[in-house]
Amino acid sequence: MQAINVTPAELLNVLAGQEVTADEKMTGQFLLVAKENNQTNLPSAMAGAIADIALGQVQLQALVHPLKIAVAQPDWAPYQIDEAFLTKEPHNWFGPEAIVIEKRFDDFTKEYNGTRDSNGGIPRTAIPKNIAEPLLIEDAYWAAYKTFVNDPDGSFAEQIQPFFTE
Structure with missing residues (x-):
């Protein structure tokens, strides 16, 4: 190519x-x-x-x-x-697709009434696969992306908050 x-x-x-x-x-x-x-x-x-x-x-x-x-x-x-x-991403994490995916997760969290972990988070296993999988891919993308950013004081990396920490 x-x-x-x-x-x-x-x-x-x-x-x-x-x-x-x-x-x-x-x-x-x-x-x-x-x-x-x-x-x-x-x-x-x-x-x-x-x-x-x-x-x-x-x-x-x-x-x-x-x-x-x-x-x-x-x-x-x-x-x-x-x-x-090269690995093509299934979604453009810089565009409207990401907003839609993140909104689905946000809507789910607002309606969720099940158990939560000690930090108030929803257990990963309680999140439907069709909502969780794109977010896991997005987390992996941003984790890799931030390693290429010139970030002498770490302020850029601090802004990247993964959806899942496990």
Whole structure:
């Protein structure tokens, strides 16, 4: 698969569904990689998404589980990577899908009347599989993502609160 280095801001814009433009001569499907950088609270040397590029527009196709890729190439210059190492995420954790999944969990917790643990939490086994499984995947995504973020004081990592701690 072809990959390209982009700025971390460009990657995040693609993930959030915001407009990102490319050279109109560039076409095809590419792995977007946040280039190595030292910008606080932004990912560095991280494969983040598969996108289609055509007519100067970059369109998100799939979020990928964060993976370290550090290739010294100029921004937007294609290079080859082995896609066997990529894992596509089932949902875009930066988009509306995540909000819907999290709202289902929130609605469930508001209506739950069963037993709770010593911290007031709902036992994992009491949460329906169709609600819990996407959240477990989301927890794994954010746990991996935060390891790629330039976070010198740990403030970014503190904001990432998993749904499940067990």
